Amino acid sequence: KAGVTQTPRYLIKTRGQQVTLSCSPISGHRSVSWYQQTPGQGLQFLFEYFSETQRNKGNFPGRFSGRQFSNSRSEMNVSTLELGDSALYLCASSLPGDEKLFFGSGTQLSVL
């Protein structure tokens, strides 16, 4: 069974640009969550989607958005990139009713 797949693995952007990250959950998993990891702030929750609906949201500005498709794949978008958005973005999926998360390897975003 394939794990959580995140693409791309690495990304370099410049300030002001926008970026879209993709996450394919494990087959059968309908919940997808996104986390941002930085050395200074640690792991912070961005949002969670279940059956194409945002179920939970973290304390991030509106520049951070996401969506989930009918096949449970999810994308997150960051607009008007800032230097501080440089981070490892992690996606995780879970089975309905299961609190255990399965994480992908992440997308390392560098904003120059």
Added chain:
Amino acid sequence: SQQGEEDPQALSIQEGENATMNCSYKTSINNLQWYRQNSGRGLVHLILIRSNEREKHSGRLRVTLDTSKKSSSLLITASRAADTASYFCATDASAAGNKLTFGGGTRVLVKP
């Protein structure tokens, strides 16, 4: 902000020794989970303990939870070089879905 605070921030031990790390949190929780992360990679779920449980074992792992003190500990017995990683506690206090709040992590180095 992080709900969980972990102690110590870093730990260096010899192979075969036990490693203990602690996690404190601030609010009432549904469950507490421990995850492992190898450098720059995704997190791997280790163990989940519910708020009505006090102790749980999984292989060489032992987790305790004291809800009166809002704290948990993770013990890794007979450590191996492959246990070298960062370990994170994560609490879930959400009313629905999964919204984990992670601690800052403990970096463990197991020397052969």
